[in-house]
Amino acid sequence: MQLIAAIMAGLLGYTAPTTECNLNPMHIGAKYFITSKVGTPDRTMYLWRNDQEVAHQYPQEQITEIWNQVRDGRIRPIRYFESAKRGIEYQPEDINNGKGDKNWQGKFQLISDQQKDAMALVSTEGTGCERVEKYQIKNGETKIELSWLPELKLVQSYSVEQQNQNLLWHLTDLFTNEVQVKAIFHSYDGYQLTDYVDIGDNESDPFLLNLINLGFISHGASGFYDEHGNALGGNHHH
Numbered sequence: 001m002q003l004i005a006a007i008m009a010g011l012l013g014y015t016a017p018t019t020e021c022n023l024n025p026m027h028i029g030a031k032y033f034i035t036s037k038v039g040t041p042d043r044t045m046y047l048w049r050n051d052q053e054v055a056h057q058y059p060q061e062q063i064t065e066i067w068n069q070v071r072d073g074r075i076r077p078i079r080y081f082e083s084a085k086r087g088i089e090y091q092p093e094d095i096n097n098g099k100g101d102k103n104w105q106g107k108f109q110l111i112s113d114q115q116k117d118a119m120a121l122v123s124t125e126g127t128g129c130e131r132v133e134k135y136q137i138k139n140g141e142t143k144i145e146l147s148w149l150p151e152l153k154l155v156q157s158y159s160v161e162q163q164n165q166n167l168l169w170h171l172t173d174l175f176t177n178e179v180q181v182k183a184i185f186h187s188y189d190g191y192q193l194t195d196y197v198d199i200g201d202n203e204s205d206p207f208l209l210n211l212i213n214l215g216f217i218s219h220g221a222s223g224f225y226d227e228h229g230n231a232l233g234g235n236h237h238h
Helices: 002-011 104-109 113-117 178-186 196-202 206-213
Strands: 027-036 043-050 053-058 063-069 075-081 086-089 120-125 132-139 142-149 154-162 165-175 192-195
Touching (some): 043 178, 053 178, 063 104, 104 113
Parallel strands (some): 086 192
Antiparallel strands (some): 027 043, 043 053, 075 086, 132 142, 142 154, 154 165
């Protein structure tokens, strides 16, 4: 709670109303610090929202994925490689072996309502933008805890504890300036894009050849990751 209060009052110059929240969760950015106790480096991740666009930005890897929905509810991503100023553009059918992906909440919130609702609500505290709901679930040796900001539809913290894994995501910064948020998305407008289906026809392109040689994965998994960068799938929440 002290962290959120500091973000609202100090970093943003914003004082949250007592009983309501005037921040718009559709135009917001959040910075997460990811720690693990298995010897892997700490990481940061930025979540940006601009109406029906969501960006997941990974500074260490210099990779950003921007997601949007098409009319049938499926999701189409573009993966940007910042060091090369290049991007790979996908169609919905390029994902999940042609089945597509409709888990928009997993991109927008990092956790779906279905996953959250499978956990037990243990406490609620605070009001307005600072209201926090705390959830947990335990399955065998795995314990998951979630602190959730319902007015902002944001994760405050998320931890996984089990025998061979101890992982924590923690919100460290919040960005509510709409101009700043839009500028993040516009910064990728000048990137050279290649359709995913055309990669195999352009192997003479050094950038694409490097992706092929590295065993480029067709699409990134969103949401929470383990200490090896693997997505923590829905089975960790049930």
